[in-house]
Amino acid sequence: MSIRKALNMTPGKTLKPIILILFLLLGLVGGAAAQGDGLTVLITQVDSQTFPQVTTFVTVADPNGPVFGLTADAFRVMEDGKSVPAEAVTAQSDNTQNLNLTLALDTSMPEAELTALQNAVNAFIDTLGAQDQVAIIAFFDETRMVQNFTDDKRALKNAVSSLEPEGDRTALNEAAFQSVSMVSALPAGRKGVIIFTNSADNVSGRSVNETQDKARALGAPLFFYGFGSRVETDVLQNMAAATGGQAFILSGVDQVADNLEGMSLTLRQGYRVDFQSALQADNAEHELLIRVSHSSSQGEAQSHFTAHSAPVTLAFASLADGQTVGGRVTLEIEASAPAPVALVEYLLNGKTLAEVKEAPYSYAWNSSDTSPGLHTLTARVIDSAGNEGQLDLKLKVVDPIVVTASASKQSVEIGDKITIKVDVEALNEVMGVDFLVDGKLLQSDNKAPYALSLDTGEYRAGEHTITAQARDSLNQSAETELSIELTASPKADTAPARAEETTSAKTGVDWKKWLNYILIAAAVLLFAPLLFAVIMWQKRRAQAKFRLDVVNQGNIRSRYVLRAVDDAAKLKFSFALGETPLPRRRVSETKEQVQAEKSGAHDFGDLSATLKPGLDYGDLDEGVTEASPEAEGGGGMMEKAGGIASMAGVAGELLYLVGSLMPRALRTPIQQLGSRMRRGRMAMRRVERVSKKAGIGGDGKPSIGRTGSSGQRGGSQASRGGAAAPGQVVRVWSQTPYIEPGHTLSIDLSVDQAGFFQTNQNYPFKIFSRSIEIEDADLIIEEAVLQPKSGACLMQLIKLLLIAIAIAIPVALCVAAAVALLGS
Structure with missing residues (x-):
């Protein structure tokens, strides 16, 4: 029976049906082909090594041959029975996969048939690609490997041409078993076993079930070219169908060459379908189904893939192990993960600092809240597939700015100068140092060396605080304080010793000196009420x-x-x-x-x-x-307040003068009281100026x-x-x-x-x-x-005169007392 009769074909229409049948030669480990509503879909390869990215190679054919021009919309991907979102699926035409084939030739045939078969196979070898891997097996009474896998076409053709008729029996099942074992060991690619025979298996040994179970388990589909009257058509067709292959029953060996024409090109046509899995990387096997729709036809194929886990590699963008840090530190990582990063967790000494879920996954850490010393900083990255990575760093935490200050003297007399020197140690650039005296800014230095030359003549006696504040380029600051003591200058006793003693030998009291003190106090007490009385009397007169x-x-x-x-x-x-x-x-x-x-x-x-x-x-x-x-x-209230403040200021001047004539035990409190009264007068003047500005x-x-x-x-x-x-x-x-x-x-x-x-x-x-x-x-x-009144102007003059007298009398008393004290 001829092949045309078997397929009900007319002359001139042989090639397309044969190409369609040979298209089923595409096979994959664990894959299966299915034909539904006219479409035949084959998953030839699945690669999940870069999970969650999964790559599959698919072939699609209809009754007229391979289907070209399909887009991603034609493919629907399901994993473990759940649809993968369409936006996570891409598809494109692909003819880049290599062929991994085992060619098994039956040599237990007449020499003329073997020669015709050798010519057909060598012509097929010429159509293979440069990277295609092919092995040659000869079988008769036994099975023998003639050429191991190679891409050397000359070696393959020499191996085929070297075959001679031998044996009178056919070990078909054993040849199929050995061919499947060989091709399954090859790397990824489109795999298949093609067997050429003119006889049924007539050697006891491998059974049909054992052979097809082996092929099905290893995912190597069987394709048979049978010709001659001794071929068992049903056996070949069942073995091919059970392994996802196809059996071609021909009328004679002269039909083989026509059927192999264009086979290598047809075997390469297919699609690459990539999708982003939503499963977790659990290193387990998961089901895969790809359904294809084209025009009014559909087809699908099933396979499986492994959700491989992979480590996440990461590095800190600006930190190194053993680095010294201080103040505000930006934590940022550079991560390489199989899936998009979902979470970055920063930990310090095992305790969480922050969890960041948005790019660029950075965190501003204020290390000033951490005690100085050696600490462990950890970054842990988790991607959307559950892959994890972790990196630990040892960091030395210090204060970002350390300020030290020293004074040339700790205690100085009022009027002397004192120098304050400041040293600044900082991790970042120092922008300047501010000097404050008693909380008030006095001087700013923007360049080292940082120093302050303080004129103490502008300050009162007592303790004063000098503060040095340093700031860096990140606007971080630190300060230090030191205290200095200002003392009044003691009077040198240069008067010659007097012959007579004014101190009572019995009591030890200098009555003359204390009498002067009493006169000064009396002058101060008389001044304020006298001045107030003069003002009130003039006011009533006017x-x-x-x-x-x-x-x-x-x-x-x-x-x-x-x-x-x-x-x-x-x-x-x-x-x-x-x-x-x-x-x-x-x-x-x-x-x-x-x-x-x-x-x-x-x-x-x-x-x-x-x-x-x-x-x-x-x-x-x-x-x-x-x-x-x-x-x-x-x-009047403002004027009265101003008058009272003026009198208080004058009284303060007198008190300060009196204090300078007093013993050291009384000098400081009296002078401080005088200074406060003078400051009250200045404050009242400021109030008057503000009142005038306010209208x-x-x-x-x-x-x-x-x-x-x-x-x-x-x-x-x-x-x-x-x-x-x-x-x-x-x-x-x-x-x-x-x-x-x-x-x-x-x-x-x-x-x-x-x-x-x-x-x-x-x-x-x-x-x-x-x-x-x-x-x-x-x-x-x-x-x-x-x-x-006619005497009003005169009253004004009298007022001024009385005020002058009221001021002159106590001042004169104070001067006289001071002269007496200096001369005593």
Whole structure:
């Protein structure tokens, strides 16, 4: 029977069916081919050495031959019955795999048939690739290896040509068994066993089941080319089907050459399918299924792969074993893992510092929290497949900056200079050293050597703390402190010894010296009350009083607000009901209203609007008295405070002078008291300057020129007189109690001087008043004039003279006492 008859084929259509059948020659260890709905799928190789990346080689054919042009969408991969996500699967055409073949030739045939077979096989060898591995086996009564695996085509063809007819029996099963054993030992590639025979097995030994079980176990598919009348067709077809191969039954040996034509090219066609496994690397075997869809046809193949575990290699990016570190240290690793890194854990001495799950997997470690010394730093990396890697480092932890300071002297006299030297040891670049004395920055050095030359003449006696602060390029800092003692310079006793003794031999007391001490103390105690009395007496002499009658001409009881203003800013005003000052209210006015007042204009419509009944007039300040700085003309408190501070400063100077004349036991506390009084005077001067900047002049009036000049100063003004909007000034008005309709309330207006008067000049001022409760009440403006008394100017001169005398007397006493002490 001819091959055409067996396949129901017509002449001219032989090659494609034969190529399709030979395409089944592709085989793999553990793989299986399946044909469903017209597609035949073969998994020829699975490589999972780089797990979780798995690489497979697949061939796909339909009834017309190999299927070309498939994309990843045509392949569906499943592992252990679960689908691998489509985005984790890639597929591409592949014809790069090598062929690993065993060719077994039956030599127990007539010489003419053997020669025709040799020619067909040699022609097939010529079509092989340069890297294809082929072995030649001859079988007859026994099995003999003619040529071991080689890619040398000449050697293969010589081996085939050297065969001669021998034997009269056919050891077909043994030849198949030995061929399977040989090809299964080869490395990865497309494997197969091709057997050429003209007879059934007629040698006792290997059974059919034993042979096909061996081939199936080793994953080597069997392909048979049988020709002649003695071939057992059913046996060959069953063995081929059981091993995933195919049997080709031909009418004669002359058909072999046509069937082998183009076989090597056909055997190489396939697809490489890669996928990222989601399984853990457990070194166990897992099931694999690849299903292919093309047009309306489907097919699938099964195999298996091993989820190999692999170590993760890692290294620290910027640290080395035995390195010295300090302060902030960036921990970062460079890892090589089979799968993407999922977690990096940093440990110190076995205890977790941090777990980082996002790239670049770095952590800022503050080693300053770790005790100095040798420590073990560990980095542990885990990838998404469960592979792990670990690296340990020994690190020496030190302080990032160490600062030491030394002084040329620990105790010096005031006025002498002292040098402070600083040494800095740092792991990073030192950016500079700051020197502080008693917490206040005195000097900054940006270059070594770092030193401070301190002039002690600017500091008081006692202990002082010098701090040296160093900083590095990472903005880390460290400091050190040292204390120095400043002492007052002792007076040298250069006076000659006196013949007479002023010390009582009985008591041992120097009465003359102690009498001088008493005189100095008495002078200081007389100075302050004398000066205060002179000022208060002059103040009462220069004060003027006016009587102001407030008449309620409306028909409801009402309160009134009052304010007095003088353009020359020479007067201070206060309203009182008897001896009780009227309470004050704060009201915001615009610059235009203030300018209208200063220019004497009488259009106060806008100001009247700000005093409408029911509006918020500001906080009622019951505690505001004549001396309150918020009151109109209420700068007396500031002036009194300034006067008292001035007297305290003078007294401090005297105390410091007195202290220098006292014994050492009394000198330091007295001089410290004098220094504190002098500092109080300087603090009061700063308060006066701040008050002026905030818009409160020496007469207590808000300064138009300063109010709202900047956001900060405006805020300062508002905080003292109520919240003033930008461009507004806070004014203080005095408020009367309720006045019944038709009744009159007499208010006392006291006018004090805010500066020196001139006897030939009058001082006009205005008084503003308005009802709070009466709707649409007008703003009433009255004018008055203050004419200083003829003796006012003289009183100013007398005041200055008295103050000078009050200061001169105690100073003279102190000088006299000092001279007496120095001469004693």
